[in-house]
Amino acid sequence: MGRSFRFVILGGGVSAGYAALEFVRLGIPAGDLCIITDEAVAPYERPALSKGFLLPEGAVRLPAFHTCVGVGAERLTARWYKEHGIELLLNTQVVSVDLKRQTLLTSAKETIAYLTLIVATGARVLRLEEFGVTGADARNIFYLRNLHDATKLVEAMQSCSGGKAVVIGGGYIGMECAAALVSNGVHVTMVFPESHCIARLFTPQIATFYEDYYTRRGVVFVKGTVMSTFESDIDGKVAAVVLKDGTRLPADLVVVGVGIRPNTTLLEGQLTMEKGGIKVNGKMRTSNSTVYAVGDVAAFPLKMYGDVRRLEHVDHARKSAAHAVESIMHPERAKDYDYLPYFYSRVFSLSWQFFGDNSGECLLFGDLKSEKFGAYWVDRGRLVGAFLEGGSKSEYAALAVVARKRPMVEDVQLLAGQGIKFALALCEATSSDSLVSTMAATDDERGAMAAVASDLLQHSGFKVGAGIVVAVAVSWVAYWYGRKKWRK
Known part of the structure; x- marks a missing residue:
C-alpha cells in the first residue's frame, strides 16, 4: 500500500x-x-x-x-x-x-x-540519559522542544507556584524558561558550566547585564560547574540536584536545556x-x-x-x-542563498536582536544601566556584527543594514562613541526610501540630515563605498529637481 x-x-x-x-x-x-x-x-x-x-x-x-x-x-x-x-x-x-x-x-x-x-x-533535544545521568527519567524533569513538552511544563509550573526549580543550561532555552518560571511564581536556580550565560554569543560584559537583571528577579546563578546526579523521593521524583562539587540544590521540578x-x-x-x-x-x-x-x-x-x-x-x-x-x-531564476545571521530573544521586559557575526573585537555602546545598549563587533578592520537591547523597529532595521554591508572601520573608539547613530546614518544613506523622507522634511530637517550624511561620508572614520556616496548624491539631485518642478 x-x-x-x-x-x-x-x-x-x-x-x-x-x-x-x-x-x-x-x-x-x-x-x-x-x-x-x-x-x-x-x-x-x-x-x-x-x-x-x-x-x-x-x-x-x-x-x-x-x-x-x-x-x-x-x-x-x-x-x-x-x-x-x-x-x-x-x-x-x-x-x-x-x-x-x-x-x-x-x-x-x-x-x-x-x-x-x-x-x-x-x-531533537539532548537528554540527560545520553550523558549517563542516573535518575534522568524522573517525571518532574522537563525539556522544551515541541507543543507536548510545553503543555507538560505549563501543568508542572501551575502546580509548583512557590516551589523551587533548577534549570540546567545557560543558553537561549535555559534563560527563556527561567524567565517563564519566575513569572509563574517559581524560585529558580540556574546551573551551567560556562562562565556566563549565552556564552556562544554574549561577551562577559553583556552577559553580566542579563544575569544582574535575573538576579534582581530572584534567580540564583551557579556557574562554572555541572550536575552530577539526582536525589529522588519515594515516588521516584527528583527531590534535589547534586552538583559535581557536592552542592545540593532542592528541586520540585527540573528544566533541562543543554542543546540539540x-x-x-x-x-x-x-x-x-x-x-x-x-x-x-x-x-x-x-x-x-x-x-x-x-x-x-x-x-x-x-x-x-x-x-x-x-x-x-x-x-x-x-x-x-x-x-x-x-x-x-524556478531553478533558472533562483540565486544562491545569501543569508544574514540573525538571533533574538524576549524575556521579562527585555528584548534584544543580533545580526551578523560575533568574531573579533566587541565594542559596547550606550548605557547598560538604562536597559538600552548595544555592541558592534569589528574583525580585521571590518564591522561584522551588531547587537542591541531595547531598540526600536527602525534601529533594529539599521543594524541589519550595517551587518550586511560590513563597512571598514578606521577608528573603533569613534564607532563606539557614535553607537546606534552610526547604524541609523548608514541606513538612511543607503535606504531606497531616503529620497521620499528627504522631500517630506522641512528645510531645517534636510539640513540636519545633510550634516549627518556629510559627517558619515567624510569625517566618521569609516570607508564607505563609492556606491553609497553616489546614492546620496542622486537623492539630493532628484530632490532639487523635483522641488524646482513643483515650484513652477
Missing part, C-alpha cells in the same frame, strides 16, 4: 509551514504536496513555546501561532492545508528513507513515493554530511539532486563569510525553506 506525490516535506516544524506557503504562492497544483510529521498538529511557530505559551497571563495557544504568523503572513491551520490540496500526515513517523527508490516508509508500513524531497526534520542535535539519522550514509548536518549548496540542494534540506538540519554555504555553517534559529528555518522552494520551482 502506498501513495506518491510530486513533492514531499519530511518534518512538520517551522520550515515545513513556510515551505508550504511558498509552494502555494508559486502556484503548486492541488495534490502535488505532502507534509509528514510525527506531531499531532499542523506546523507552528516554535519560538512561541518559550516566549508566549509558558506565560501565566495572556499566554498564547493554538491556533494563534500556527505558521506563518511569525512574519505577518497567513495563519496556516489544518483547514488551510486541506483547502489548498496539501496532504498533511499528522502523527506519522517515518522509519526509513530510500533515496535510490525515492520512497519513505512509515511506522504503519505505508510507502510514500516522491519526485522531490525536502528534509525539514529539525533537531540535528535529526539526520534517516539520511546518514545516503547524503553528504558536514558540521553535524546535511551538506547543501546555495540552492539548498543536497548531494542527491532530488533532495533538499532546510532549517536546523542544513549545513549551508554562508555566502557573506565564505564558510559553511549550520544555524539553529527560526529566521533561518523560515528563509531557507522559502529559498529551497523557489530553487525547486
Whole structure:
C-alpha cells in the first residue's frame, strides 16, 4: 500500500509551514504536496513555546501561532492545508528513507513515493540519559522542544507556584524558561558550566547585564560547574540536584536545556554530511539532486563569510525553506542563498536582536544601566556584527543594514562613541526610501540630515563605498529637481 506525490516535506516544524506557503504562492497544483510529521498538529511557530505559551497571563495557544504568523503572513491551520490540496500526515513517523527508490516508509508500513524531497526534520533535544545521568527519567524533569513538552511544563509550573526549580543550561532555552518560571511564581536556580550565560554569543560584559537583571528577579546563578546526579523521593521524583562539587540544590521540578542535535539519522550514509548536518549548496540542494534540506538540519554555504555553517534559529528555518522552494520551482531564476545571521530573544521586559557575526573585537555602546545598549563587533578592520537591547523597529532595521554591508572601520573608539547613530546614518544613506523622507522634511530637517550624511561620508572614520556616496548624491539631485518642478 502506498501513495506518491510530486513533492514531499519530511518534518512538520517551522520550515515545513513556510515551505508550504511558498509552494502555494508559486502556484503548486492541488495534490502535488505532502507534509509528514510525527506531531499531532499542523506546523507552528516554535519560538512561541518559550516566549508566549509558558506565560501565566495572556499566554498564547493554538491556533494563534500556527505558521506563518511569525512574519505577518497567513495563519496556516489544518483547514488551510486541506483547502489548498496539501496532504498533511499528522502523527506519522517515518522509519526509513530510500533515496535510490525515492520512497519513505512509515511506522504503519505505508510507502510514500516522491519526485522531490525536502528534509525539514529539525533537531531533537539532548537528554540527560545520553550523558549517563542516573535518575534522568524522573517525571518532574522537563525539556522544551515541541507543543507536548510545553503543555507538560505549563501543568508542572501551575502546580509548583512557590516551589523551587533548577534549570540546567545557560543558553537561549535555559534563560527563556527561567524567565517563564519566575513569572509563574517559581524560585529558580540556574546551573551551567560556562562562565556566563549565552556564552556562544554574549561577551562577559553583556552577559553580566542579563544575569544582574535575573538576579534582581530572584534567580540564583551557579556557574562554572555541572550536575552530577539526582536525589529522588519515594515516588521516584527528583527531590534535589547534586552538583559535581557536592552542592545540593532542592528541586520540585527540573528544566533541562543543554542543546540539540540535528535529526539526520534517516539520511546518514545516503547524503553528504558536514558540521553535524546535511551538506547543501546555495540552492539548498543536497548531494542527491532530488533532495533538499532546510532549517536546523542544513549545513549551508554562508555566502557573506565564505564558510559553511549550520544555524539553529527560526529566521533561518523560515528563509531557507522559502529559498529551497523557489530553487525547486524556478531553478533558472533562483540565486544562491545569501543569508544574514540573525538571533533574538524576549524575556521579562527585555528584548534584544543580533545580526551578523560575533568574531573579533566587541565594542559596547550606550548605557547598560538604562536597559538600552548595544555592541558592534569589528574583525580585521571590518564591522561584522551588531547587537542591541531595547531598540526600536527602525534601529533594529539599521543594524541589519550595517551587518550586511560590513563597512571598514578606521577608528573603533569613534564607532563606539557614535553607537546606534552610526547604524541609523548608514541606513538612511543607503535606504531606497531616503529620497521620499528627504522631500517630506522641512528645510531645517534636510539640513540636519545633510550634516549627518556629510559627517558619515567624510569625517566618521569609516570607508564607505563609492556606491553609497553616489546614492546620496542622486537623492539630493532628484530632490532639487523635483522641488524646482513643483515650484513652477
